[in-house]
Amino acid sequence: MTETTAPPAARPVRLVVNGVPTTLELEPRVSLLDALREDLHLTGTKKGCNQGACGACTVLVDGHRIVSCLALAVQYDGREVTTIEGVGPHPLQDAFVRFDGLQCGYCTPGQICSAIGMLEEHDHGAPSAVTDDVAGPTPLTRNEIRERMSGNLCRCGAYNGIVDAIESVGTALDEEVSA
Amino acid sequence: MRPFEYERATDVAHAVTLVAERPNARFLGGGTNLVDLVRRGVETPDSLVDVTGLPLAGVEEAAGGGLRVGAVVTNADLAHHPLVRTHYPLLSQAVLAGASGQLRAMATVGGNLLQRTRCPYFTDLTTACNKREPGSGCAAREGFTRYAAVLGASEHCVAVHPSDMAVALAALDARVELTSSTGVREVAVTDLYRLPGDTPQLETVLSPGELITAVVLPPPPAGRSRYRKVRDRASYAFALVSVAAVLNVEDGRITTARLALGGVAPKPWRAAAAESLLFGAEPTAEAFAAAIDAELADAKPLPGNEFKLDLTRRTVVAVLRRLHDEGATA
Numbered sequence: 001m002t003e004t005t006a007p008p009a010a011r012p013v014r015l016v017v018n019g020v021p022t023t024l025e026l027e028p029r030v031s032l033l034d035a036l037r038e039d040l041h042l043t044g045t046k047k048g049c050n051q052g053a054c055g056a057c058t059v060l061v062d063g064h065r066i067v068s069c070l071a072l073a074v075q076y077d078g079r080e081v082t083t084i085e086g087v088g089p090h091p092l093q094d095a096f097v098r099f100d101g102l103q104c105g106y107c108t109p110g111q112i113c114s115a116i117g118m119l120e121e122h123d124h125g126a127p128s129a130v131t132d133d134v135a136g137p138t139p140l141t142r143n144e145i146r147e148r149m150s151g152n153l154c155r156c157g158a159y160n161g162i163v164d165a166i167e168s169v170g171t172a173l174d175e176e177v178s179a
Numbered sequence: 180m181r182p183f184e185y186e187r188a189t190d191v192a193h194a195v196t197l198v199a200e201r202p203n204a205r206f207l208g209g210g211t212n213l214v215d216l217v218r219r220g221v222e223t224p225d226s227l228v229d230v231t232g233l234p235l236a237g238v239e240e241a242a243g244g245g246l247r248v249g250a251v252v253t254n255a256d257l258a259h260h261p262l263v264r265t266h267y268p269l270l271s272q273a274v275l276a277g278a279s280g281q282l283r284a285m286a287t288v289g290g291n292l293l294q295r296t297r298c299p300y301f302t303d304l305t306t307a308c309n310k311r312e313p314g315s316g317c318a319a320r321e322g323f324t325r326y327a328a329v330l331g332a333s334e335h336c337v338a339v340h341p342s343d344m345a346v347a348l349a350a351l352d353a354r355v356e357l358t359s360s361t362g363v364r365e366v367a368v369t370d371l372y373r374l375p376g377d378t379p380q381l382e383t384v385l386s387p388g389e390l391i392t393a394v395v396l397p398p399p400p401a402g403r404s405r406y407r408k409v410r411d412r413a414s415y416a417f418a419l420v421s422v423a424a425v426l427n428v429e430d431g432r433i434t435t436a437r438l439a440l441g442g443v444a445p446k447p448w449r450a451a452a453a454e455s456l457l458f459g460a461e462p463t464a465e466a467f468a469a470a471i472d473a474e475l476a477d478a479k480p481l482p483g484n485e486f487k488l489d490l491t492r493r494t495v496v497a498v499l500r501r502l503h504d505e506g507a508t509a
Contacts (some may be wrong), residue, residue, distance in 0.1 A: 006182070008182055008183070008184050008185070009180040011403065017236070021278055028182075028183060028185035028227070029180045029181075029182060029183065029217075031189075031214075049327075051215050051218070052211055052215060052216075052281075052282060055279065055281060058281055064255070064284045065280060065281050065284055066281050066285050067211075067281045067282065067285070070208075070210050070211050070214045070215060070285065071210060071214075071285065072210060072214060072227075072284075073186065074185050074229075075185075075187075075207070075210065075229055077187075078238050111283055113324070114281065114445065117280065117284070120502075121255070124259070125259070125261075126255070126259040127258070127259070127264060127271060127275065128275055129272070129275040131275075133268075134258075134264045134268045134271040134275070135264045135265045135268055143431075146414070146440065147413075147414050148280055149280075150279055150280075150413075150414035150415040151278075151279020151280050151281045151282065151415055151492045152279075158198075158218065178180065
């Protein structure tokens with residue numbers, strides 16, 4: 001495809017990344033993923049498919065998990081972004097090590113950011129596609145974890161360890177809440 | 180990625196004015212479909228008008244007992260909302276059956292309804308596609324047809340509409356509020372979409388520059404409901420067939436039957452022929468099968484997707500039987 005128009009001018013985009021306010025000069029087509037990796041050199045967030053299918057680029061925006069590859073950075077002007085560099089120390093990080101929730105590790109930052117967002121959604125009572133009664137309570141079973149984490153692919157196939165790790169932390173959080 | 184201008188709309192009037200004024204401009208919601216299509220060169224807007232900052236992010240009880248859902252409510256906020264979970268569980272189930280947790284947190288209700296087909300030939304710039312490039316032909320008809328339509332398609336296009344949400348909204352008789360510079364109007368979700376005919380590039384009845392501002396749900400229908408999606412993997416995949424059903428039985432007769440199908444047609448397919456047979460009938464497996472058979476009488480499968488007829492039939496019968504059994508034991 002020939003490009004007939006010159007790129008529009010860069011504009012200031014203000015982000016709070018891992019608690020640090022920053023202003024970047026970006027043109028509209030720059031994804032949040034590329035802004036984090038190329039401009040802020042936060043390379044913990046990974047580029048996998050770059051089309052929203054694999055979850056490797058998952059970050060938290062205002063506490064919600066999103067795929068940063070399909071996010072235009074300009075759309076997130078003024079928002080708080082948390083990447084894997086900013087989540088720790090978090091019990092999920094230790095749990096992924098303890099339960100072998102990874103092999104090559106490329107999907108791990110996305111898995112952990114996604115799991116943090118997922119546990120937060122679950123704490124707020126969100127049902128999932130495997131919840132039989134969406135109006136009722138939703139215990140965090142292994143089946144629920146698998147469904148809720150289906151947006152994060154692991155080509156090494158470390159899924160059993162990933163589910164073990166998330167289950168261990170999710171159960172601990174549940175006990176904390178009910179204690 | 181082709182360059183484009185970007186503007187953030189501050190209110191609805193501003194948004195529709197911006198799109199009207201700018202050549203080749205598009206509204207931008209969560210971006211989960213449009214950003215990908217622009218990156219691939221399938222969509223080539225010169226300008227994107229971001230509507231996610233508009234004050235349309237509320238889910239409110241509507242006058243008369245229904246629900247009004249703002250167009251920029253995210254899929255996640257809609258599916259997780261207590262009023263939706265309690266009164267429209269069918270809608271929660273359908274939204275949760277689509278995409279992934281990350282994508283649902285980004286995607287908006289308006290954008291979901293206007294997302295483009297995932298027909299592989301639509302996004303492959305090296306193949307013929309009348310929807311992407313009118314007059315170029317349809318590579319899908321004689322290609323990989325597993326995901327193609329069996330109802331409502333034409334010789335020019337066999338692409339299916341990918342939304343799960345829209346299938347549930349069709350079964351719930353939802354309406355869509357459309358706003359343009361000349362005013363506000365409402366259309367039924369089922370009337371929002373056009374069948375492809377010989378103009379598959381025209382997918383909806385929206386006028387240029389018209390914006391979806393809300394989805395309006397009437398009070399929930401009587402009876403039990405269920406969304407069931409059949410796909411090639413257990414999660415995070417588009418439907419081969421999906422069914423949104425509502426069933427109510429009183430004194431051994433069906434008093435409410437709503438049935439909408441996904442994954443089989445260019446639009447969310449309200450199965451009116453099946454519904455009219457079900458209404459007043461005894462709720463037996465035979466009656467359920469006869470109803471869906473009537474709906475599928477005009478189906479035109481392609482070599483490679485004939486299986487969808489049997490899969491649709493079995494899924495519809497299974498969902499209706501389950502709803503009936505649950506109602507009988509409730």
